[in-house]
Amino acid sequence: MTDILETDAAFFDGLTNRKRSVRVKLGASLDIFDGERRIDSWTLDSIRLVDAKSSGMRLRANGASELARLIVDDPAFIDAIYRNCPQLLVEEHSHKSSTARIVGWSLAAAASVLGVIFFGLPLAADRLAPLVPAALDRRVGEMVDSQVKVVFGDKLCTEPDGKAAFLKLVRALERSGGLDQSPSADVLQSKTANAIALPGGRVYLFEGLLDVAQTPDEIAGVLGHELGHVHHRDGMRMLIESGGSSFLFGLLFGDVTGSGAAMLAARLMLNARYTREAETRADEFAIGVMHGLGRLSQPMGELLVRVTGNQRGQSPGILASHPFSEDRLARMKAADKAATALPILDDAEWKALKAICKPAG
Amino acid sequence: MNIALPGAPPADPSSLPDPTTQRVVFDGAEGDFVTLSIRGALLQLVTFGFYRFWLTTDVRRHLWTHTSAAGDHLEYTGRGRELLVGFLFALAILVPIYLAYFLIGVEVERFQAFGSVPLGIFMLFFGQFAIYRARRYRLTRTVWRGVRFWMQGSGWAYAARAFGWQILVVLSLGLAWPWRAAALERYKLRNTFYGDLAGSFDARASAFFRTGVWLWLAALAPVLILISAGAIYWATDETRPVLAGTIAAIGGVLFLPVPFLWPYFRAMEWRWWATGVRFGSLSVECDLRGGQLLKLYFKFFIIASLVSGAAAGAVFAIGAAVVEQLTKGGSGSMLESMSSAFESNQVLLVAGTTLGYLIVGLSVGVVQRYFLQREMWCIVARSLTIRHIDAAENVVARGEAANAIGEGLADSLDVAGF
Numbered sequence A: 001m002t003d004i005l006e007t008d009a010a011f012f013d014g015l016t017n018r019k020r021s022v023r024v025k026l027g028a029s030l031d032i033f034d035g036e037r038r039i040d041s042w043t044l045d046s047i048r049l050v051d052a053k054s055s056g057m058r059l060r061a062n063g064a065s066e067l068a069r070l071i072v073d074d075p076a077f078i079d080a081i082y083r084n085c086p087q088l089l090v091e092e093h094s095h096k097s098s099t100a101r102i103v104g105w106s107l108a109a110a111a112s113v114l115g116v117i118f119f120g121l122p123l124a125a126d127r128l129a130p131l132v133p134a135a136l137d138r139r140v141g142e143m144v145d146s147q148v149k150v151v152f153g154d155k156l157c158t159e160p161d162g163k164a165a166f167l168k169l170v171r172a173l174e175r176s177g178g179l180d181q182s183p184s185a186d187v188l189q190s191k192t193a194n195a196i197a198l199p200g201g202r203v204y205l206f207e208g209l210l211d212v213a214q215t216p217d218e219i220a221g222v223l224g225h226e227l228g229h230v231h232h233r234d235g236m237r238m239l240i241e242s243g244g245s246s247f248l249f250g251l252l253f254g255d256v257t258g259s260g261a262a263m264l265a266a267r268l269m270l271n272a273r274y275t276r277e278a279e280t281r282a283d284e285f286a287i288g289v290m291h292g293l294g295r296l297s298q299p300m301g302e303l304l305v306r307v308t309g310n311q312r313g314q315s316p317g318i319l320a321s322h323p324f325s326e327d328r329l330a331r332m333k334a335a336d337k338a339a340t341a342l343p344i345l346d347d348a349e350w351k352a353l354k355a356i357c358k359p360a361g
Numbered sequence B: 001m002n003i004a005l006p007g008a009p010p011a012d013p014s015s016l017p018d019p020t021t022q023r024v025v026f027d028g029a030e031g032d033f034v035t036l037s038i039r040g041a042l043l044q045l046v047t048f049g050f051y052r053f054w055l056t057t058d059v060r061r062h063l064w065t066h067t068s069a070a071g072d073h074l075e076y077t078g079r080g081r082e083l084l085v086g087f088l089f090a091l092a093i094l095v096p097i098y099l100a101y102f103l104i105g106v107e108v109e110r111f112q113a114f115g116s117v118p119l120g121i122f123m124l125f126f127g128q129f130a131i132y133r134a135r136r137y138r139l140t141r142t143v144w145r146g147v148r149f150w151m152q153g154s155g156w157a158y159a160a161r162a163f164g165w166q167i168l169v170v171l172s173l174g175l176a177w178p179w180r181a182a183a184l185e186r187y188k189l190r191n192t193f194y195g196d197l198a199g200s201f202d203a204r205a206s207a208f209f210r211t212g213v214w215l216w217l218a219a220l221a222p223v224l225i226l227i228s229a230g231a232i233y234w235a236t237d238e239t240r241p242v243l244a245g246t247i248a249a250i251g252g253v254l255f256l257p258v259p260f261l262w263p264y265f266r267a268m269e270w271r272w273w274a275t276g277v278r279f280g281s282l283s284v285e286c287d288l289r290g291g292q293l294l295k296l297y298f299k300f301f302i303i304a305s306l307v308s309g310a311a312a313g314a315v316f317a318i319g320a321a322v323v324e325q326l327t328k329g330g331s332g333s334m335l336e337s338m339s340s341a342f343e344s345n346q347v348l349l350v351a352g353t354t355l356g357y358l359i360v361g362l363s364v365g366v367v368q369r370y371f372l373q374r375e376m377w378c379i380v381a382r383s384l385t386i387r388h389i390d391a392a393e394n395v396v397a398r399g400e401a402a403n404a405i406g407e408g409l410a411d412s413l414d415v416a417g418f
Helices: A075-084 A090-131 A134-152 A160-177 A207-212 A216-232 A234-253 A259-292 A298-311 A325-335 A347-354 B030-046 B052-065 B080-107 B109-114 B116-140 B155-171 B177-190 B205-235 B241-255 B258-276 B290-326 B334-344 B346-382 B405-413
Strands: A005-012 A020-026 A029-034 A037-043 A047-049 A057-061 A069-072 A184-188 A195-198 A202-206 B067-069 B072-076 B142-144 B147-151 B192-194 B197-201 B277-279 B282-286 B384-387
Touching: A005 A029, A005 A075, A020 A069, A020 A075, A047 A090, A057 A075, A069 A075, A090 A234, A090 B030, A134 A195, A134 A202, A134 A234, A160 A184, A160 A216, A160 A259, A160 A347, A184 A207, A195 A216, A195 A234, A202 A207, A202 A216, A207 A216, A207 A298, A207 A347, A216 A234, A216 A259, A216 A298, A216 A347, A234 A259, A259 A325, A298 A325, B030 B052, B030 B346, B052 B067, B052 B072, B052 B080, B052 B346, B080 B116, B080 B405, B116 B142, B116 B147, B116 B155, B116 B405, B155 B177, B177 B192, B177 B197, B177 B205, B177 B258, B205 B241, B205 B258, B258 B277, B258 B282, B258 B290, B290 B346, B346 B384
Parallel strands: A184 A202
Antiparallel strands: A005 A020, A005 A069, A020 A029, A029 A037, A047 A057, A057 A069, A195 A202, B067 B072, B072 B142, B142 B147, B147 B192, B192 B197, B197 B277, B277 B282, B282 B384
């Protein structure tokens, strides 16, 4: 440009907050004059726009004092600044392109965290769960146990004859499965038709399942399944997985709105998927245990179908995370050959077990 | 929105007789803010929430840069990247704490019943530390007339004070609040500087107490009346249900206006706080009225309800349309085909619900930023008058920009403070 444009402006030198009335001249560079004295000179490509305000223009320059600011109000001069300072909006523009970068990196970070949650954690849980000392496993089990008792009540069924039959059944399954530690097993007085295994080798059979069972083999199969969970240390595995995933989700989402729901949903999905694999393995364990005792696993499958069949269409319970009962029954049927031994419990023992929660008399 | 103070040359003599007395001006355009807020919400959705650091920065830049005193606008020099780095540092600090706590909790399981108490107390304490450090970050990114604010003092010392006073506040059923506020503001402001100009806090807790105690009584009286109604009903030998019922009804009616006292309390606290702020001989006055805040909360509540309702409706309608596409040709009611579609595809259900929830949450976030951040800022800023602003002239720049770890901690711990 040939002609030099000049105007009045306000200048803060960034060293004191004194507002100086200055004369600025725009030529090959932007020169700032206090009276006759030139107090600063900014090269055109060092000039940057500071956050736009409602009126006027606020400028700074690279290389000048960090907080030195020039405030210009003259529209013609502002126009000239826009035309002559090539880097004026470089930060606004890089702000826009950096948005694309932020999106890209965020997706990469999220993908990496999700990868750890869906692939890394199950792998880590598989490797870590067997390494957890039995003592720690038991302690965690005690923690979970107290929660179970809050949910299902803490009434254990202890009718002596029934208890003896129950223990006989459990010990037989234990020997057949070759468990390295003896689990503590009990019958809980609860109408829920289910059985659960906790970390630290603790198995609960619920009275509700005993009520629907028709033969000892049915109950034996279910207990074999729970012992499978104990043998595979699925409780600890699940604890590592769900604890780790909720922790990582928490880190990922920070305080963004709705993170709670996202976390919960993702964990539900994760646990459902996880249990399905663990359940299949526990079923395989139960089949093996029953065959080891010379009995069939099919009755267990029939018991499952009997239980879930009644619940179909209702609110999904704990059993909902298992594979479909029909598929489980089919697999057990396919695995079974023929029974080679007598039932584990005789009729009298089975009767006593069925009545374990009912006081004698 | 056009505010009648364009460029505001130092003191318009016709409006204010004394040029050293200046009202704070806020002249931000509503449209700009709504645009940046909606854009930020959309970017949060596609970045798994990571954009929050840049959105926070954009919001602050907008608010700061449109706020001026004596014609000179504030400037916010913080950047989103700094907040991200602060967040990552905060993670590095908090993750080992959480892990150690988990292991200790498992190891010492006989204390398990009280297991979360020590961590909770530690986090409350740590949260106050984070608030102090976050304030320091924001303050050192605040520039006026080419000179930054800055802050010294120790986050731990502040946390200890805040924590100790909080215990007294709880024990005194809230009556100690003015003394807590005064002690903390004294600590914050005597460690606050604008260049080489030192701040201080001069308001007396007793003044706050004298005006606030009436609100405290108005809030507590209905509770006491209800308790005494219960006492009469259960504790006396001859049960007097009519008397107890009457007293309970009186207590219930008196309780109705209690939630509406909150904005009046906040406004009172702001006015009291402003009278205490000093930078040299510079002082501040605030004429914020409780009615202004009440109106603001009311508007926020209405709009947030409408927006979240509309967003939820839209999400549900889209979900229903998707399901209809998936189950084309199927018979049965809408709800049946919806549940059967979801049964066969759990991932779809989880993803759909999560997305819907996020959309509703982010819409409410836009409304919240508009009313509880922008409008709140605007109302409070415009209520402020600065006296003896000439005391803030010829201030020499001092102080360095502080890091954003405090902001990261506050973000992770979900605490906020002013």
